[in-house]
Amino acid sequence: MMPALEENVSLRPYNTFGLDVRARYFARFASADELRQLLQLPAVRAADKLILGGGSNLLFTQDFAGVVLKNEIRGLHIVSEDGDSATALVRAGAGESWHGLVEYALDQGLSGIENLSLIPGTVGAAPLQNIGAYGAELRDTFDHLEAVAIATGESRVFTAGECGFGYRESVFKNVLKDQFVVTAVVLRLHRPVRPAGYAPNVRYGALAETLAELGIAGEPTPQDVSRAVVHIRRAKLPDPAEVGNAGSFFKNPELSQAKFDHLKSQYPDLPGYPVPGGVKVPAAWLIERAGWKGLRRGPGAGTHGVHDRQALVLVHHGGATGGELRQLAEEIISSVRQQFAVELHPEVNIL
Numbered sequence: 001m002m003p004a005l006e007e008n009v010s011l012r013p014y015n016t017f018g019l020d021v022r023a024r025y026f027a028r029f030a031s032a033d034e035l036r037q038l039l040q041l042p043a044v045r046a047a048d049k050l051i052l053g054g055g056s057n058l059l060f061t062q063d064f065a066g067v068v069l070k071n072e073i074r075g076l077h078i079v080s081e082d083g084d085s086a087t088a089l090v091r092a093g094a095g096e097s098w099h100g101l102v103e104y105a106l107d108q109g110l111s112g113i114e115n116l117s118l119i120p121g122t123v124g125a126a127p128l129q130n131i132g133a134y135g136a137e138l139r140d141t142f143d144h145l146e147a148v149a150i151a152t153g154e155s156r157v158f159t160a161g162e163c164g165f166g167y168r169e170s171v172f173k174n175v176l177k178d179q180f181v182v183t184a185v186v187l188r189l190h191r192p193v194r195p196a197g198y199a200p201n202v203r204y205g206a207l208a209e210t211l212a213e214l215g216i217a218g219e220p221t222p223q224d225v226s227r228a229v230v231h232i233r234r235a236k237l238p239d240p241a242e243v244g245n246a247g248s249f250f251k252n253p254e255l256s257q258a259k260f261d262h263l264k265s266q267y268p269d270l271p272g273y274p275v276p277g278g279v280k281v282p283a284a285w286l287i288e289r290a291g292w293k294g295l296r297r298g299p300g301a302g303t304h305g306v307h308d309r310q311a312l313v314l315v316h317h318g319g320a321t322g323g324e325l326r327q328l329a330e331e332i333i334s335s336v337r338q339q340f341a342v343e344l345h346p347e348v349n350i351l
């Protein structure tokens with residue numbers, strides 16, 4: 001059946017900042033074929049297109065004058081198992097919730113994505129910025145994805161190598177931006193078997209500490225790691241159901257060793273993590289030091305500002321516009337540039 005094309009639709013329920021903007025046209029698709037049918041409609045062909053997942057990495061600063069195509073492709077299953085390597089290929093429809101996939105994997109006794117528990121949004125958006133948290137990234141378990149070309153409707157498979165994954169980066173954010181719709185993602189997960197068993201990834205400091213705090217001693221299971229990640233995330237990050245936000249608003253900047261050493265001599269408590277070619281520093285630390293943490297702006301108790309437990313997260317308390325949030329982001333960028341001579345770049349997609 002041909003999916004309906006609605007007009008003048010509020011996007012408020014579809015973005016985790018909770019901004020009240022409208023889309024000129026709006027349609028949902030539940031399969032690659034439905035998507036192709038939509039892409040052939042003259043009104044859709046002529047318009048700017050926004051592929052929408054859970055809207056958890058978007059800042060709308062104005063109404064969207066084109067067509068919003070909301071991905072609702074479902075389906076989770078194990079495609080194949082390899083007993084020798086103790087791995088399983090799991091295929092997920094791009095409209096499935098990411099955390100739903102994590103829970104499915106845990107229920108199936110599979111490990112590999114438990115560190116990425118509770119990241120909001122859909123499976124299909126996960127490759128766009130190679131989602132990452134608590135010492136893991138999508139690319140660690142990624143096998144391939146299936147996509148549809150927006151211009152021609154043709155299907156195409158992308159292997160990990162073809163996706164160009166980096167820190168919050170992929171080809172779909174740069175050279176192939178707005179050219180493909182991800183329709184399914186296939187991950188290679190592990191089925192821990194004796195004697196090798198499960199090797200938890202607890203490199204991220206806070207994770208080992210939280211496991212100890214939760215009384216999980218000895219060998220944690222994938223479920224234990226997931227519980228610890230969920231525990232940390234609930235303590236630090238605002239729940240979009242309660243206060244509008246899109247997670248980290250900026251990427252953590254990567255500095256040259258010389259630049260880092262120079263800053264460290266001025267600010268001895270500046271944290272830094274070695275990465276190839278330099279040192280990554282927490283943008284949250286720079287923003288907090290520049291005095292922004294916990295800021296509230298706007299009438300009454302404030303309509304928007306900077307989260308009081310995580311300075312990297314911009315928040316919308318209600319009543320602000322996307323333009324006001326963008327203005328705040330610009331002021332933060334300029335104050336961090338002035339104080340530290342470090343350039344911050346948004347992680348959130350600003351429209």
Ligand code: FAD
Binds near residue numbers: 016056128131239240
């Ligand atoms: P959307 O916001 O709907 O879309 C994001 C971008 O991807 C848009 O440009 C959109 O056009 C494009 N897109 C979406 N789906 C498709 C598709 N099927 N095909 C092609 N393009 C598509 N991110 C992390 O990496 N790590 C974290 O720890 C993390 N924590 C967060 C915590 C909170 C509280 C919040 C609100 C966000 C957090 N994020 C985090 C950001 C966000 O969850 C991820 O970027 C997520 O992958 C976005 O998914 P989405 O479906 O909501 O994408």
Ligand code: EPU
Binds near residue numbers: 271
């Ligand atoms: N810090 C501060 N002030 C704060 C918060 C943090 O100074 O208000 C400093 C502390 O030194 C802390 C360090 O920043 O040790 C790191 O903080 P945290 O562990 O909270 O992680 P982050 O670097 O701020 C990144 C990701 C998150 C991801 C977490 C956990 C980016 C842009 N953000 O945040 O991803 O969940 O690590 O791995 O890389 C997202 O992308 O939306 C997101 C939430």
